[in-house]
Amino acid sequence: MSTIDNKPWFVDEIAKTSTSYDELLRLVNIPLDHLFDLLTGDAQGFLVVLTKALLLDAEVDIHEFENGRCLLGEVLCIRDRNGHDNTSADRIVSHQTLVDRIINSKARLTLATSGTTGQPKRITHQINTLLRQVRLGDRYKSNVWGFAYNPSHIAGLQVFFQGLLNKNTIINLFQNPRDIVYENLEKYKITHVSATPTFYRLIVPCEKVFKCVSHITLGGEKSDNRIIENIKRVFPNSKVFNVYASTEAGSLFATNGSSFSIPDTLTDKIKVDNLEVYIHQSLIGELMDKKMEGEWYATGDLVEWVDDTKLSFRFVSRKNEMINIGGYKVNPVKIEDVIYSACSVKYVSVYGRANSVLGSIIVADVVLNEGQILSELALLSSISKLLHAHEVPRKVYFSDSININKNGKISRCDNKK
Amino acid sequence: MKKEILDSINEVLLSKGAIPAAKIDAETDLRKDLGFDSFDLAELTVRLEDKTGIDIFRNGVISKVGEIEQLLPDVNHR
Numbered sequence: 001m002s003t004i005d006n007k008p009w010f011v012d013e014i015a016k017t018s019t020s021y022d023e024l025l026r027l028v029n030i031p032l033d034h035l036f037d038l039l040t041g042d043a044q045g046f047l048v049v050l051t052k053a054l055l056l057d058a059e060v061d062i063h064e065f066e067n068g069r070c071l072l073g074e075v076l077c078i079r080d081r082n083g084h085d086n087t088s089a090d091r092i093v094s095h096q097t098l099v100d101r102i103i104n105s106k107a108r109l110t111l112a113t114s115g116t117t118g119q120p121k122r123i124t125h126q127i128n129t130l131l132r133q134v135r136l137g138d139r140y141k142s143n144v145w146g147f148a149y150n151p152s153h154i155a156g157l158q159v160f161f162q163g164l165l166n167k168n169t170i171i172n173l174f175q176n177p178r179d180i181v182y183e184n185l186e187k188y189k190i191t192h193v194s195a196t197p198t199f200y201r202l203i204v205p206c207e208k209v210f211k212c213v214s215h216i217t218l219g220g221e222k223s224d225n226r227i228i229e230n231i232k233r234v235f236p237n238s239k240v241f242n243v244y245a246s247t248e249a250g251s252l253f254a255t256n257g258s259s260f261s262i263p264d265t266l267t268d269k270i271k272v273d274n275l276e277v278y279i280h281q282s283l284i285g286e287l288m289d290k291k292m293e294g295e296w297y298a299t300g301d302l303v304e305w306v307d308d309t310k311l312s313f314r315f316v317s318r319k320n321e322m323i324n325i326g327g328y329k330v331n332p333v334k335i336e337d338v339i340y341s342a343c344s345v346k347y348v349s350v351y352g353r354a355n356s357v358l359g360s361i362i363v364a365d366v367v368l369n370e371g372q373i374l375s376e377l378a379l380l381s382s383i384s385k386l387l388h389a390h391e392v393p394r395k396v397y398f399s400d401s402i403n404i405n406k407n408g409k410i411s412r413c414d415n416k417k
Numbered sequence: 418m419k420k421e422i423l424d425s426i427n428e429v430l431l432s433k434g435a436i437p438a439a440k441i442d443a444e445t446d447l448r449k450d451l452g453f454d455s456f457d458l459a460e461l462t463v464r465l466e467d468k469t470g471i472d473i474f475r476n477g478v479i480s481k482v483g484e485i486e487q488l489l490p491d492v493n494h495r
Binding site for chain 2: 326353355356357358361363376377380381384389390394395
């Protein structure tokens, strides 16, 4: 028999749901078909059904989750249920049983890369790949997670597993307005947040200070010093980490600065060749399009060496984000960094716009901070001496919001065509 | 329409720190008289396209203001 356990498992202030670990155990013992009828298409419903699928050792094809607007059966296409659904001998009666079953699950999850610039790829993971970076132990038991990723993407899954397997309370912050994020941080004394730099730009700078947060992780996009400084002001007790992760391999390594080094345990599995990061096939899931270079997967992540020893590097851009301007290769991330640094805007997205003269032209979408006054001319004057002429945006569009994709990253694409 | 063109030309000139043009006419040559390079011409197409919906370079090279005026005769401003 299970014991009463009211420790909150997943709390969603927007959906007005709060589920305890006891309720989670009850839910995962319900037959899958009934769960689809019982649960709604919010993040909690998604994660309960996903957990159930893991217990069934199922093949799960995960499609794009849209909070509150998705049908769970369409987002989570579950096949080949090998488990013993709802037999009394197979009931999950404790959190530890749940943990053991998940760790030993034979389920395979197929998910899509975010496709920030190109077409999304499908990739299949076994559970052990997704759990590789999960840390278990008493020191993690009292963590409270702010859940700020799309649960259908690999970063969201990894935060979910880290929280669930350590019996942590998970507070849903994904797509929440900033005021609700602040309320949640205080109300639930969130200790850990993992999110994209775009998410942190939503909530910092801020007049408030949240001393409860001890760990901040940034991933999925290149961060910059300004955002990290703002994070440290708003979360003064936090250690801040940049994590390098990919949908193909999950999170691989982290740094508390801006430069990365390949850890000793991965030196034969990760390499930098021609300033591009390559991951050995033993670390990645099964790519549907099989675009491998021998045993290596070319990530498309471009780096520059920090010093002559070639042991430390920092990320500069994605290969497929480079823009060809009249024969010059232009890195939009560099331009965004310069604009953030020189003008302290809230968000900026730099991309190439099709142009009949040059093929492409650099333009920038900019969101100003509340009360900030900045003209196009003033912005261009501030940055033109910091960039080569061909790197300077030729048109700046100011707006109240910027396109953020379903993975919480700024989308670099032209929506004005 | 000429004011629309003058405004766009001056936006290009100002954005590169040049002195705006006081007036233009049909014979004003974008490269020779205003010092436009290919990046400036590309920028001008974007700025005019945003205002009129027309890509002035879609059918080939434009040299003079009068050629732009011919392409943008009766367009409703956006």
